[in-house]
Amino acid sequence: MHAWHWYFTEGLPVVLVSYLVYFVIGCYYYWRHSWSSSKFPFLVYSLGFSVLTLSLSPHKEYRFLLPYFPHMILLAAYGVSWVPWKKLFFCLVALQVPVWVFLSLYHQVGPLAITDSLRSRDPQSVGFLIGCHDAPYYSHIHKNIPMRFLHCEPL
Numbered sequence: 001m002h003a004w005h006w007y008f009t010e011g012l013p014v015v016l017v018s019y020l021v022y023f024v025i026g027c028y029y030y031w032r033h034s035w036s037s038s039k040f041p042f043l044v045y046s047l048g049f050s051v052l053t054l055s056l057s058p059h060k061e062y063r064f065l066l067p068y069f070p071h072m073i074l075l076a077a078y079g080v081s082w083v084p085w086k087k088l089f090f091c092l093v094a095l096q097v098p099v100w101v102f103l104s105l106y107h108q109v110g111p112l113a114i115t116d117s118l119r120s121r122d123p124q125s126v127g128f129l130i131g132c133h134d135a136p137y138y139s140h141i142h143k144n145i146p147m148r149f150l151h152c153e154p155l
Helices: 006-036 042-055 062-082 086-105 110-120
Strands: 126-128 147-149
Touching: 006 042, 006 062, 006 086, 042 062
Parallel strands: 126 147
Antiparallel strands: none
16 A cells, blocks of 8 residues: 555656656646646646546556656656756656666566476476566466465455
8 A cells, every 4th residue: 555645756756767857847837837828737737636636546556647648748848848958858868768678678577587487397386476466377378287376465
């Protein structure tokens, strides 16, 4: 169970990574300039309302923020337009590539490697010592063998 502010303190920083600074700047300038031009800052308020509504649920995941990602990137792009030092933007984009490579190729690849190894062997049964959602199950092994986890409780 996460705290009510989890989306603001962990969810948005993890989903936006280096775009978080530009997102905050974009929200500020969009909100400020919408009021000064007699327009309602609909994008900031609707995104804020949506994240606050998500915060009411006791079950929180990063993937629940993904439908709002285009709006967050739009606000981040608006923030980039207000920042005079555009070269820093390209440095932050260059930071995204190594993070993407690490998360795609090296981060948490153990369960896939183990299930690949089990598929190439002929085990009689398998007992996983990790959570049931952390490893692929029959969808990856493709054998009719008994498999179990220590526990599989809902989060």
